[in-house]
Amino acid sequence: MSETTSTENLDFIRTRVKDDLESGKRQNIVTRFPPEPNGYLHIGHAKSICLNFGIASEFDGKCNLRFDDTNPAKEDQEYVDSIIEDVIWLGYNWGDNLFFASDYFDQLFEYAIKLIKNGKAYVDSLSMDQIREYRGTLSEPGKESPYRDRTPELNLELFNKMKNGEFDEGECVLRAKIDMSSGNINLRDPVMYRVLKKDHHRTGDKWSIYPMYDWAHGQSDSIEGITHSLCTLEFEDHRPLYDWFLEQLDIHRPQQIEFSRLNLSYTVLSKRKLMKLVSENYVNGWDDPRMPTISGFRRRGYTAESIRNFCEKVGVTKQQATMDMSLLEHSIRDDLNKKALRVMAVLDPLKVVITNYPEGQVEELDAINNPEDESAGTRKVPFTKELYIERSDFMEDPPKKYFRLFPGNEVRLRYAYIVKCVDFVKDDKTREILEVHCTYDPETKGGNTPDGRKIKGTIHWVSATESIKSEIRLYDRLFTEENPENDSEKDFTEFINTDSLTINTSAYLERNLEQASPDINYQFERLGYFKLDSVDSKKANLVFNRTVTLRDS
Numbered sequence: 232m233s234e235t236t237s238t239e240n241l242d243f244i245r246t247r248v249k250d251d252l253e254s255g256k257r258q259n260i261v262t263r264f265p266p267e268p269n270g271y272l273h274i275g276h277a278k279s280i281c282l283n284f285g286i287a288s289e290f291d292g293k294c295n296l297r298f299d300d301t302n303p304a305k306e307d308q309e310y311v312d313s314i315i316e317d318v319i320w321l322g323y324n325w326g327d328n329l330f331f332a333s334d335y336f337d338q339l340f341e342y343a344i345k346l347i348k349n350g351k352a353y354v355d356s357l358s359m360d361q362i363r364e365y366r367g368t369l370s371e372p373g374k375e376s377p378y379r380d381r382t383p384e385l386n387l388e389l390f391n392k393m394k395n396g397e398f399d400e401g402e403c404v405l406r407a408k409i410d411m412s413s414g415n416i417n418l419r420d421p422v423m424y425r426v427l428k429k430d431h432h433r434t435g436d437k438w439s440i441y442p443m444y445d446w447a448h449g450q451s452d453s454i455e456g457i458t459h460s461l462c463t464l465e466f467e468d469h470r471p472l473y474d475w476f477l478e479q480l481d482i483h484r485p486q487q488i489e490f491s492r493l494n495l496s497y498t499v500l501s502k503r504k505l506m507k508l509v510s511e512n513y514v515n516g517w518d519d520p521r522m523p524t525i526s527g528f529r530r531r532g533y534t535a536e537s538i539r540n541f542c543e544k545v546g547v548t549k550q551q552a553t554m555d556m557s558l559l560e561h562s563i564r565d566d567l568n569k570k571a572l573r574v575m576a577v578l579d580p581l582k583v584v585i586t587n588y589p590e591g592q593v594e595e596l597d598a599i600n601n602p603e604d605e606s607a608g609t610r611k612v613p614f615t616k617e618l619y620i621e622r623s624d625f626m627e628d629p630p631k632k633y634f635r636l637f638p639g640n641e642v643r644l645r646y647a648y649i650v651k652c653v654d655f656v657k658d659d660k661t662r663e664i665l666e667v668h669c670t671y672d673p674e675t676k677g678g679n680t681p682d683g684r685k686i687k688g689t690i691h692w693v694s695a696t697e698s699i700k701s702e703i704r705l706y707d708r709l710f711t712e713e714n715p716e717n718d719s720e721k722d723f724t725e726f727i728n729t730d731s732l733t734i735n736t737s738a739y740l741e742r743n744l745e746q747a748s749p750d751i752n753y754q755f756e757r758l759g760y761f762k763l764d765s766v767d768s769k770k771a772n773l774v775f776n777r778t779v780t781l782r783d784s
């Protein structure tokens with residue numbers, strides 16, 4: 232921690248970490264990011280990643296990446312791989328500290344034996360439904376199971392049989408023996424193990440029983456020597472159980488601290504719901520650029536830095552709030568304004584013929600790659616007799632204050648010449664403008680205005696003959712409602728924005744983009760920030776994703 236950082240600037244968790252170090256309660260800091268490999272990471276996870284890895288690095292500690300792989304029914308190696316890729320991409324490093332809760336299955340089993348021997352856990356033969364029924368409600372205490380007083384000897388025997396696969400799924404469970412009348416339902420003899428006859432992606436068919444989240448999580452934290460176990464607010468009521476297990480086992484005690492989860496407007500952040508969007512084909516996979524997943528944002532063109540900055544701005548508190556998507560968009564614009572290479576592209580082309588420009592001539596004009604970064608240099612852009620401009624940059628009969636092209640008016644073509652509209656061709660039937668005719672002033676090359684003429688409009692263009700055609704994917708919000716989960720009657724999928732993806736196959740790009748790199752962010756001047764699609768783009772058919780528009784609309 233740098234000496235100049237005062238406590239006032241720290242969030243409540245960092246303040247606590249700092250205090251724990253200063254008071255000597257902790258000698259070093261160990262945090263962890265504990266994803267369950269049952270889906271891809273989303274922007275909410277990014278908040279947790281930035282927090283856990285951030286604290287570790289600020290306080291000279293370490294942060295483990297631990298897969299919470301305790302439910303083989305839902306977990307998969309594909310998810311493990313994607314999570315690793317995403318955390319690395321976000322810019323974090325766990326060094327040698329990559330762990331799996333499944334690595335602790337033997338140790339957890341031993342811990343369970345200890346609780347059984349101490350009379351703190353028992354094998355229950357009630358059905359899952361009965362267990363639920365006996366649990367009681369918030370206003371009513373629970374009821375004790377008739378199997379609650381089995382002797383430790385019998386429990387050990389039954390638990391070993393569970394382990395050896397001698398019971399079917401649902402026949403029995405191991406429960407902690409705590410208090411069926413506790414005001415905290417989590418303490419009403421929670422289930423620690425259930426029989427699950429499924430192969431695990433790491434332990435194969437070794438186990439017929441698998442630990443429940445609350446049992447696996449805290450003990451995994453303890454085994455790893457975690458000092459501060461940071462989790463979201465819904466686990467606040469689990470903390471007494473977290474502490475109870477550690478106390479009964481008399482092992483290293485991490486401190487669980489809860490913070491509010493990140494919610495984002497116009498999207499959903501729950502793996503279950505994101506899974507539904509993927510499996511029911513509302514989107515094209517977990518990394519669809521409309522998804523709020525880290526892989527989706529990456530494919531769309533978001534930078535890791537913009538996501539980290541966003542998480543920092545969001546901060547860490549205990550207040551529940553939904554962040555506005557526009558805050559995230561602000562963060563990516565801010566970053567790309569500094570980094571993106573400027574190029575010219577026309578998405579909705581209208582042909583312009585420069586009537587006094589020599590047929591067949593190609594002039595290479597200088598264009599600035601990034602006005603925010605001189606070191607990005609310049610490039611050559613070919614200028615020819617036939618060009619494309621945006622259809623919206625010409626009007627036959629413009630309103631006042633329209634400074635772009637219209638009959639008789641002059642505009643500046645970016646990096647090229649001042650041109651004057653002298654004529655246009657219109658389709659008699661459809662009334663569509665087919666072509667605009669202009670003359671150019673050779674004296675005005677590169678933005679030069681020799682006679683001090685006032686030119687109010689500058690528009691972008693590409694050569695009609697020296698450009699490349701490409702596919703552009705434009706994205707809008709995935710949902711039409713700010714909070715698609717708010718309606719108690721309707722499923723969130725009913726609020727999907729059916730116009731969230733627009734595919735444009737008639738765009739023209741300046742020729743330099745033939746060499747476009749999937750690692751570079753581009754600004755198409757006046758149109759927004761774009762990135763080559765890492766999945767579908769091919770040399771013969773370039774595909775670009777619009778990351779974000781230039782301004783908030």
Ligand code: ATP
Binds near residue numbers: 265266463492501503
């Ligand atoms: P989801 O609710 O999306 O299914 P999860 O909590 O089940 O997510 P995990 O893989 O268990 O997913 O999450 C790993 C870590 O990320 C946990 O510590 C969890 O608290 C944290 N996390 C998950 N969602 C958010 C969020 N929206 N904001 C902040 N942290 C989150």
Ligand code: MG
Binds near residue numbers: 267
């Ligand atoms: Mg979870």
